[in-house]
Amino acid sequence: MATIDTSLVSQLPLFAGLDAAELDAILQEARSLRIAKNASVFEQGEEAHSFFVLLHGHVRASKTTAAGEQVVVRYVGPGESFGVAMAIGLQRYPATATAVDDSVVLAWPSSAWPRLVAQYPSLATNTLRTVGSRLQETHTRVVEMSTQQVEQRVAHALLRLAKQSGRKVENGVEIDFPISRQDIAQMTGTTLHTVSRLLSGWEQRGLIESGRQRIVLREPHKLVVLAEQTPGDNAR
Amino acid sequence: MATIDTSLVSQLPLFAGLDAAELDAILQEARSLRIAKNASVFEQGEEAHSFFVLLHGHVRASKTTAAGEQVVVRYVGPGESFGVAMAIGLQRYPATATAVDDSVVLAWPSSAWPRLVAQYPSLATNTLRTVGSRLQETHTRVVEMSTQQVEQRVAHALLRLAKQSGRKVENGVEIDFPISRQDIAQMTGTTLHTVSRLLSGWEQRGLIESGRQRIVLREPHKLVVLAEQTPGDNAR
């Protein structure tokens, strides 16, 4: 197995504060894996055997309810860690991780976590920061779902996706991985039908351009206005 | 100032894995504060000068939106830590903490956190577990808001409150601190009117007994059935 290139990962938040030798020692224990598009990295309820860092591609984390409904927890982008169940005291993965693109991950056995943390305390404080900011993001989502209408929530979701995984293209900013109406519905607590209607409307007004699992924001600023609109604002 | 009694706090999750001497050293740096009912411990947006452990009482953490709407993030019970902004890399508190009862807290200056963590690495891993389980809880809330109707969400909220802060009384389990219809609405993403209607209905059916900022669950099991009901289940 080829050694993993230190320079690729030295800038990641997970490894902040570690020197080259330390980083190298940690990387020695990782395996690199390719995950094909639409394949799962791990499944909800499965024993949390490993934790991961995403090197290339995009991974969707989603939870399935007892009734079989799915909710998208988040999209993981390159450089982010995921599957850190062990670090937060879980024996099993609380969600399913699926590659939405052909992806490459680094994987460490969960059993190595306690030893690594003991040896490199920065790992704990870095992970604490990461988990903390995810908690903030999730709280933001709760606040949005509690106070905003569907239109505002969907607009916010698109803007966030574009900011986190946007790629500049000719006509605006394109979300850099395949994403369906259904996915957006599962992120915003609505139905694919409502999302479809909203996007159709926005497309007609020139705010976006979209196709099968593809969305380009043409007028992000106008979407921001929409996203911040209060129910009574319709009459401008 | 009186020294803080070690035995009171030695069992808290935050201090797991620390011996008596270590715990004592950490407690040396804490101040104990009384917070009157309805007084705030800290305000959203304020500089995160301290982090806290709640000894007695109950504290509500809530976020206020730009539009002035409030959402209850969680209720803190005795033994839990809160205001750990610094640990998760925040300079300011992301929410307001208000005592809902006369309460007693331990407070450490945030500036002591980096040094304490360096000296006692268990603090970081313990806090990571705590923040992780809050993240799980918040995800559960997102899933509920995405997939369940208001009635189910309110039922779940009451059951959780009773489990976390319930006190056995003559007729059932009473939620152990003052909580209004408005508070429940802000926890479940609905309005106080809808909560009032639901509770009135449940009271008539004998499931609960309630008054001003006071709720007793008389038939928790029937509430569980309600909470797990699917929209189409009405016809039994």
Place this chain on the structure above:
DNA sequence: CGATCGATTGAGCCCTCTCAAGAGAGGTGG
């Protein structure tokens, strides 16, 4: 005993969901 805060309840509406059908795009196997 008055004032303030929380709770109740009615009426009406509308945003969003459900149910339904069909069209288009892309992938795949023969």
Place this chain on the structure above:
DNA sequence: CCACCTCTCTTGAGAGGGCTCAATCGATCG
């Protein structure tokens, strides 16, 4: 390389859950 098949997206019609607006009642506290 074409035909088929599956998955995604679109759009209409109708219904209903929960919100808004409004008024009143009741209880707790100073």
